[in-house]
Amino acid sequence: DVTYxxxxxxxxxxxxxxxxxxxxxxxxxxxAFTAGANTLWELARFNPDIPMGHQGMVSIPHLAxxxxxxxxxxxxxxxxxxxxxxxxxxxxxxxxxxxxxxSVVFSEDTQNSSGLFADDRPEHRQAARxxxxxxxxxxxxxxxxxxxxxxxxxxxxxxxxxxxHGIYDPAIEAIRQVNYNLDLTQIWNHQFDFIxxxxxxxxxxxxxxxxxFQIGCGAFHIATKQIGTYTKLKGAGLLSAExxxxxxxxxxx
Numbered sequence: 001d002v003t004y005x006x007x008x009x010x011x012x013x014x015x016x017x018x019x020x021x022x023x024x025x026x027x028x029x030x031x032a033f034t035a036g037a038n039t040l041w042e043l044a045r046f047n048p049d050i051p052m053g054h055q056g057m058v059s060i061p062h063l064a065x066x067x068x069x070x071x072x073x074x075x076x077x078x079x080x081x082x083x084x085x086x087x088x089x090x091x092x093x094x095x096x097x098x099x100x101x102x103s104v105v106f107s108e109d110t111q112n113s114s115g116l117f118a119d120d121r122p123e124h125r126q127a128a129r130x131x132x133x134x135x136x137x138x139x140x141x142x143x144x145x146x147x148x149x150x151x152x153x154x155x156x157x158x159x160x161x162x163x164x165h166g167i168y169d170p171a172i173e174a175i176r177q178v179n180y181n182l183d184l185t186q187i188w189n190h191q192f193d194f195i196x197x198x199x200x201x202x203x204x205x206x207x208x209x210x211x212x213f214q215i216g217c218g219a220f221h222i223a224t225k226q227i228g229t230y231t232k233l234k235g236a237g238l239l240s241a242e243x244x245x246x247x248x249x250x251x252x253x
Contacts, residue, residue: 022102029095035059036088043085048076059085067166067175074174137226145221152215155207162204169200180204 039059046052052061060081063069069081129142159180161167166177181201187209190197197203 018102018106018108022099022106025095025102026099029092029099032088032095033092036085036092039063039081039085039088043078043081046076065168066161067168070168070175072166072175074168141221141224141226145218145223148214148218148221150218152211152213152218155211155214159204159208159211162200167200171198178204180208182208184209 042055042057042060045055046057046060047055052064060069063081063084068084069076069078071077129139162178163180164177166175168174169176169178178200181199182205183202186202187206190202190206194206
């Protein structure tokens with residue numbers, strides 16, 4: 001029972017959860033293909049004697065900030081850059097296949113199917129729990145909780161990468177290992193002046209705090225039901241919260 005206009009993108013996949021998954025997986029595959037292809041294209045034309053900013057680079061500078069492709073002194077080695085590009089291309093093919101299966105082969109609505117091709121079988125409980133229902137506040141908070149957990153895990157990955165492998169420090173123009181400074185006072189003080197942060201330890205401390213905060217909040221949302229009176233505005237805010245938190249990752253970084 002669609003109650004919103006045709007211009008709302010997801011309206012075309014109402015009651016077609018498998019098609020909804022397929023479109024998102026295909027979108028992910030397109031992003032992975034773009035990242036991999038662009039990395040290999042930049043690698044083929046990269047000249048280490050010319051600043052990356054003068055060569056119109058996008059992917060390699062991001063890898064460089066993570067300490068990939070350069071040694072501890074910041075000199076170009078190219079190590080693992082080709083592997084990362086090829087790995088993204090392989091992943092894009094897997095995503096594309098999954099998107100085609102969900103769009104062409106699998107049943108349209110996974111919540112009403114317990115098999116790959118069946119449309120009239122009993123409800124698949126696990127799939128049904130993740131079906132987006134705007135008028136169901138418990139469904140909204142359940143889905144939001146899982147998104148927050150994944151954001152937290154991504155933060156942990158970044159913090160541990162910087163601690164074990166190291167990231168590029170522009171202050172010394174070299175790659176170094178960074179141990180996070182989990183000082184809650186500093187984190188609180190920097191929430192409105194994060195652009196002025198000049199310490200990688202504080203940057204990683206902010207990400208470490210976000211990891212614990214997001215995973216904790218995600219577990220809370222998964223384990224509990226909607227609190228308070230549910231309104232359309234509050235429902236939109238629930239899923240918008242993850243966007244705000246994801247923006248904060250870039251802000252603290």
